[in-house]
Amino acid sequence: MLNVLLVESDINNTLLENALKSDGVDILKTQYSPLFLALAKESRPDVIIFNLDTPSEKLITDLHTLDLQLPLPVIVFSSDGSSETINKVIKAEVSALIVDGLSSHRVSSIIQVAIARFKQRQALKDALEVARTHLEDRKQIDRAKAILIKTQNFTENEAYHTLRKLAMDRNITLGEMARNVIAMSELLK
Incomplete structure (x- = not known):
């Protein structure tokens, strides 16, 4: 069973949570906070999924730190498709960035692509x-x-x-x- 740390800006939003549950995924749902890195290290998820309006500078910094300390597949659903945000998220080694594309029937395939991309990137880093x-x-x-x-x-x-x-x-x-x-x-x- 896949363990997912789901970080949403609106904790009451259940669209993504319901889509993950229907795929049989084990979910730990939270809001982004300064305790994010500690929670990620403690819970050791298989994948981290963010559902945010715009990734903050602090989040981008935390993603860089996470990639150095505990590399994991990271997926970001965001409504911010600006080139600046896209570049920052990609530099933070995010496996998948989905802009305005949250659709429950696509979640499973997005996760599989992100995991495959993450594994390929890790193999390249190891080589x-x-x-x-x-x-x-x-x-x-x-x-x-x-x-x-x-x-x-x-x-x-x-x-x-x-x-x-x-x-x-x-x-x-x-x-x-x-x-x-x-x-x-x-x-x-």
Whole structure:
């Protein structure tokens, strides 16, 4: 069962709530407040849905914070379709922004698209982080090889194979071994 945190500006509005309930979704309904981030972290929903007239600056800031601390699919239904609002919401990593389009029969498919888009974005972020780590490791390995070449008169090939053997013997990554060599070199300066 899908758990949804539903944040509405008008707590008495039941259109979206009823549409979610008819799809068998478990709902925690609230109004936006300064306690939003704490509530999101505590309730750990699968999706957060906002139904607001206009997303406030504070909400946009909270969405940025949420994306850094607890990335989740976020859907915003809004009546504000200004380009400024759209740009701010997109930069806050919202999975779906629906402007003046609240229709109960579309809610389920909007949620599915938002979840799929969120998963794709997370996969891209993860791949980017892996690439950054590999690049940083590569820089550290090159620096460690340079240290071994300078201090031990190794060739580049000998330096690389020495690093590799040391890493394997210690059951650590080549990047970690390179950082150890660099740290030791700086310690002995």
